[in-house]
Amino acid sequence: MTSKPLSVSFTIVILTLSTTFSLQSDQQKVLLVSFDGFRWDYLYKVPTPHFHDLLTHGVHVKQVTNIFITKTYPNHYTLVTGLFAENHGIVANDMFDPVLNKSFSLDHMNIYDSEFWEEAIPIWITNQKAGHATGSAMWPGADVKIHKSFPTHYMPYNESVSFEERVAKIIEWFTSEEPINLGLLYWEDPDDMGHQLGPDNPLMGPVISDIDRKLGYLIQRLKEAKLWDVVNLIVTSDHGMTQCSKERVIELDQYLDRDHYTLIDQSPVAAILPKEGKLDEVYEALADAHPNLTVYKKEEIPERWHYKYNKRIQPVVAVADEGWYILQNKSDEFLLGNHGYDNALAEMHPIFLAHGPAFRKNFTKEAMNSTDLYPLLCHLLNITALPHNGSLSNVQDLLSSAVPKAIAYTQSTTLLGGDHLGELGQEESYPYFLGVSLGCIIVIVFFVIFIKHLIHSQLPALQDMQAEITQPLLQA
Structure with missing residues (x-):
């Protein structure tokens, strides 16, 4: 029979184990939603009751500074890696890699070439390596095999x-026998219609209203599935949109011989690959060509854009002023709305709203960076963040007091290039791992004490039993 102290010790061990491993069962669930091209001020152009309901019952960030260039693929990869474009390698919607000698374009299936995506590790891979499941409904890049992995569940784009249908899949994955803890949901509008109409067109009103109805539909389905009070819903976008005009067009053919260069990416940031020996000639031809065009050699690109230290950024980059359009000539495709401009411009900024058990209620924050979303997601999911350019401390105030404050970390915000990720600092989510480690140590210590106590308590009985066995033999 064990002593009372040992019983108490054993009880402590059991409680420690249950507390430690309950951290995993209390895992936060996150649904990240992107409405492509939803500019920050669309919320106020027409009535948006469902968005404003989130404002009232959740958190809202007024100004979200996204990354340069302000296009779809670079910014969506930033949201799930926390990296600038020069670091994650998806530097544009259309790219050329001189080392791979390959092109990447939204117009072709070569966007599924894994080699373009593997300068970074998206959050779904980290989440799955931690033993969890992820589901993606059309998130850009999530149907690409990156580092030999797909999301646990995904819909090919x-x-x-x-x-x-996309919402139905997300709900199914969150409520399955082996549920996901991270969902990613993407919708193409209002970007598509913003390009066609331009953001200032009154016809954009119904488009924005339709997005609001879609958000309402998502919220209703979450409530029906009893997920509304369980899932942390984050609604954001990749970029904004600005109005363009055929009166504001810069024609490259007026200044450059097409035989002297290849145009890799077009308006409003023209990525120009000069033919061999033509670099200076191309640069000088464009340097003072147009008052609404700023031209950089790669090494001259402003540091604030974090857009020079990657082999996929071309030797000459020409950037149009807001609302101006770059074409080779006016017969090329023209869009009434466009994005891609300087990420400091308000019209390029996206939205950010969140609701759920981890977030405060009716709280408005002035500003954040899109790179800050990644460490926030890692904190919510209780997984270790990989090196990134964001800061959890920048968005810590969005979280409710019920959520333990994360440890503050310092990280670099600049790199020498996409191949030097190791130089970045790291923000990690330690509570679970610390708890498990301490729990294991306590279990081992008490187990050793238990065995030693058991041996010592049973030793006299064993000696008596041995004496009883030997006594008849002696008598014999």
């Missing part, structure tokens, strides 16, 4: 799949 198909823009004809309705928003309702």
Whole structure:
């Protein structure tokens, strides 16, 4: 029979184990939603009751500074890696890699070439390596095999799949027998219509209203599935949109011989690859060509853009002023709305709203960076963040007091290039791992004490038993 102290010790061990491993069962659930091209002020252009309901019952960030260039693929990869474009390698929607000698374009299937995506590790891979499951409904890049991995569940990109079908899949994954803890949901509008109409067109009103209805539909489905009070819903976008005009067009053919260069990416940031020996000639031809065009050699690109230290950034980059359009000539495709401009411009900024058990209620924050979302996601999911350019401390005040404050970390915000990720600092989510480690140490200590106590308590009995066994033999 064990002593009372040992019983108490054993009880402590059991409680420690249950407390330690309950951290995993209390895992936060996150649903990240992107409405492509939803500019920050669309919320106020027409009535948006469902967005404003989130404002009232959750958190809202007024100014979200996204990354340069302000286009879809670079910014969506930033949201799930926390990295600037020069660091994660998706520097544009259209790219050329001189080392791989390969092109990447939204117009071709080569966007599924894994080699373009593997300068970074997206959050779904980190989440799954931690033993969790992820589901992606059309998130850009999530249907690409990156570092030999896909999300646990994903829908191959198909823009004809309705928003309702995408939501149905997300709900199914969150409520399955082996549920996901991270969901990613993407919708193409209002970007598509913003390009066609321009953001200042009154016809954008119904488009924005439709997005609000879609958000309302998502919220209703979450409530029906009893997920509304469980899932942390984050609604954001990749970039904004600005109005363009055929009166504000810069024609490269007026200044450059097409035989002297290849145009890799177009308006409003023209990525120009000069033919061999033509670099200076191309640069000088464009340097003072137009008052609304600023031209940089790669090494001259402003540091604040974090857009020079990657092999996929071309030797000459020409940037149009807001609202101006770069074409080779006016017969090329022209869009009434466009994005990609300087990320300091307000019209390029996206939205950010969040609701859920981890977030405060009716709280408005002035500003954040899109790179800050990644460490926030890692904190919510209780997984270790990889090196990134964001800061959890920048968005810590969005979280409710019920959520333990994360440890503050310092990280670098500049790199020598995409191949030097190791130079970045790291923000990690330690509580679970610390708890498990301490729990294991306590278990081992008490187990050793238990065995030693058991041996010592049983030793006299063993000696008596041995004496009883030997006594008849002696008598014999």
